[in-house]
């Protein structure tokens with residue numbers, strides 16, 4: 001299906017958020033996921049199904065400052 | 067309190083602004099901003115806030131200046147290597163603007179001292195380099211109801227977000243807990259382009275000034291991500307998370323947490 005991931009349109013054969021993370025080889029511990037501006041709890045990544053044209057944001061930790 | 071001739075001249079470009087005027091400049095001179103960390107972000111933040119005539123700048127850092135800091139921590143100069151960062155920073159800010167009161171804390175911010183110190187300020191700036199401290203600052207600001215300007219930098223990238231407790235998304239609304247120790251690289255391990263600290267730090271300082279003046283729209287409910295490689299800013303809309311353990315309706319966090327500190331980062 002067609003999804004917008006971090007601003008880029010992509011076509012992926014996925015049905016849930018965790019599928020996208022797997023497809024992209026992203027460790028779920030290291031990312032906060034937002035679907036259509038709603039944060040998805042870690043434990044719901046596998047049960048949150050995606051629809052055509054959903055907008056996903058993968059927010060990675062950025063911890064520096066000094 | 068009225069301005070002296072020198073003050074009117076010093077702040078004339080501020081006073082000219084309709085959104086600022088003498089009234090706004092006075093607000094700045096009465097404001098107290100707490101800057102956590104006198105490093106890559108803390109230096110540009112405190113430098114510009116000092117120039118702007120912020121009344122009191124609180125600076126906390128337990129580190130001494132290292133030669134490897136000078137590529138980005140612009141308040142520290144070559145002769146300062148080995149000296150306390152807060153003292154070095156204080157000197158430069160006061161050389162620039164002797165009217166600014168700089169209160170220094172030569173210690174780490176901890177669960178024990180955070181709320182007490184933060185309660186004495188109007189706005190807080192996150193300029194720290196590790197996740198336990200970023201969560202601690204977020205939590206303490208929420209508990210003390212103080213606006214916080216969060217910042218983060220790594221390699222060629224940076225991020226800013228303003229948090230107004232009970233009004234906008236907090237750091238925990240996005241990131242529930244710190245990542246497991248060691249899995250996310252620090253600037254020390256991964257590097258940082260020095261100027262990115264300046265870009266993010268000056269945005270943080272701008273946000274602080276806007277919050278004090280109550281001018282414009284703060285960077286709330288928006289994560290601003292900057293990538294220097296492409297010179298692009300991306301704004302990500304965020305919302306308060308109903309399951310946030312700090313600011314959600316069923317919040318369970320009522321005490322500050324001292325997470326296991328990573329090995330001291332001599333950034």
Ligand SMILES: [Zn+2]
Nearest residue numbers: 236239310313
């Ligand atoms: Zn929250």
